[in-house]
Amino acid sequence: MEKISAIARLSQLNRQLGYKLLVIVAMALAFAYGLVPLYDVLCRVTGLNGKTENVAVSAQSRVDTSRWVEVSFTSNVMPGLAWSFHPVQSSIRVHPGKIETVTFIARNMANETVAGQAVPSVSPGKASEYFKKIECFCFQRQDLKAGESREMPLRFYVSPDIPDDVKALTLSYAFYSAIK
Incomplete structure (x- = not known):
């Protein structure tokens, strides 16, 4: 028992x-x-890791035509994603406050539909809070069919409040494989 x-x-x-x-x-x-x-939230508040806020603007802000900021674009495709991805132009000069549009090209090299997600980063870190994306392919997952190529526009502006000592910044995108 x-x-x-x-x-x-x-x-x-x-x-x-x-x-x-x-x-x-x-x-x-x-x-x-x-x-x-x-x-x-931490990255958005502190500018850590170059994250920027997604901003929708109803009207163009004031444009500072007295100065220029050089914006460079770089891209990476992470292992596991059979894509090629690159900006059409490697850099542009912009007046702070002026809305600009640039294009990136993505191509699926796989024999099947593949989904990817872009993660942006801005450097130097202190410039990230002044880089405002209006329309970006990074806001949502991208699906490309086998062999498909797509132009992906990016509409943005650099805030006129950017410090005078920031004369250049780099926007980098890393494309990762996205789970379907």
Whole structure:
């Protein structure tokens, strides 16, 4: 009788441990899920990692025609994504406040439809809060059919509030494979 009682007690303890472990796993998943938006907010507030705010503008802001800012464009395709991706022009000179449009070309080199997501970064970091994207392919996942090429426009402006000592900035895109 004591043997059955001990087995029942051990079984009850194992169930309790299993429930506790399930709660810990659920909490860890919720914590990991919550880190992404927290990281985005931190980057947006601090300019960390060159993240910029997605900005929609109803009217063009004031244009500072007294100065120029050189904006360079770079691109990378991360391993696992069979794409080629590059800007049509490597740089442009802009007047702060003037809305500009540049184009990037993406091509799927795979024999199947592949989805990708672009992640932007602006350097120097202090310039990131002054780089405002109005329309960008990076706002959503991009699906390209096998062999398909696509022009991807980027509409942006550099805020006229950018410090005078920032005369050049670089916008880099890294394209990652996106889960379907």
